Amino acid sequence: MVGYDGSAASQRALVWAAAVSRALDDSLKIVHAVELDLVPSRRGYALRPLSPSLEMVAETLVGGPSTWPGPPLARSRVRAVHAFGGPAAGLVDASMSAELVVLGTRGRGRTRSALIGSVSFAVVAHAYCPVVVLHDLGHPARGAHHEIPIPGLRHEVVCAVTGGEDEAHLARVERIVSAAARIAAACAAPLRLVTVVPGSRGHAGGQRFPYAVTSLTSRHPGLVVTVETLTGDPVPTLAEATRGSGLLVVGAPHRGGVGAVLAGRSAYRLIHDATCPVMLVP
Known part of the structure; x- marks a missing residue:
């Protein structure tokens, strides 16, 4: 399972998770955690639009080399879902049925992350399964897929x-x-x-x-x-x-x-x- 919010950090996490999921011959769930809206409204929740949409991101993974930097995943093995209740809570709940959770972090300082409730720290502290955390490291959102260290012959x-x-x-x-x-x-x-x-x-x-x-x-x-x-x-x-x-x-x-x-x-x-x-x- 990979947490995705459209940020450069989450895109790096998605590339890593997709590659490892394919190697493990496992399914991949892409989770976009959504904060519940505390103010009564017609919608009932505040869904920040993703560009591209979560569904389009999932389709990219099965589209092949023209749209994805690596080998495509089987369509039946990729699922995209919205989890409501906040990023940390949504990902922790989803981890109950996952073998591995993959997250990106923007690399803020330890003290500041703790005080503002970093999602990655909260998920690591409470997840029901192992968690992988990747740094953004300042790489651009696009065109840097080859720089993501994915386990293999060159990356132990x-x-x-x-x-x-x-x-x-x-x-x-x-x-x-x-x-x-x-x-x-x-x-x-x-x-x-x-x-x-x-x-x-x-x-x-x-x-x-x-x-x-x-x-x-x-x-x-x-x-x-x-x-x-x-x-x-x-x-x-x-x-x-x-x-x-x-x-x-x-x-x-x-x-x-x-x-x-x-x-x-x-x-x-x-x-x-x-x-x-x-x-x-x-």
Whole structure:
């Protein structure tokens, strides 16, 4: 499912979501969330017109190379809907029946986004499924599709995991790695498993990687998996290590909301600091 409002950020999210949806052989739902009108009127809601219309956007995805930069999607696999009740609430509700939610963000600062109720932060905090967030990064709305990093041979999938011994943590790491491996395998992208430990650069020796990778190749034959341990502050280290990647996969914070954003939780910081799409897995 992809949230769409006609902005450059949502158009980038749509391109990414369509490409990954096709690779996964999955259906794609395009959701335009509409604010309810609090002032009584004949219409009952305030529907901001999209240009082109939501229906025309959906038709573009199945129209082929003349109207869409990538291979067309099957018409039966694309659906466009309006969700009423506000962007964040509408997308969170829709996430109950989705395997993945894809959103674009305009890249505002963390503090300002928290105080004004950023849609991307709200959806990440409350969604029922993994969420992918893409930056606008200042690219123009048209003509920049080729600059969107989509997982593939040239754009690896990076999955960041942390150490821990209790069963709950190990189960969560398994969910995160499995989600990353599924997309990497479908998109024929290399998968790089990364853990970041505190310390000076070049002093990560002796650290045991907190995940056994042997089962990945049996579940996904042909998937190329590498393991790497980095040192430093996790956010800038991962942001630098994933430049040019097609996706960075991390665990979503256990608790969302304004407090987590203002406290600088690593997952929320990565949404704004990483230059590649970021996927947060509950």
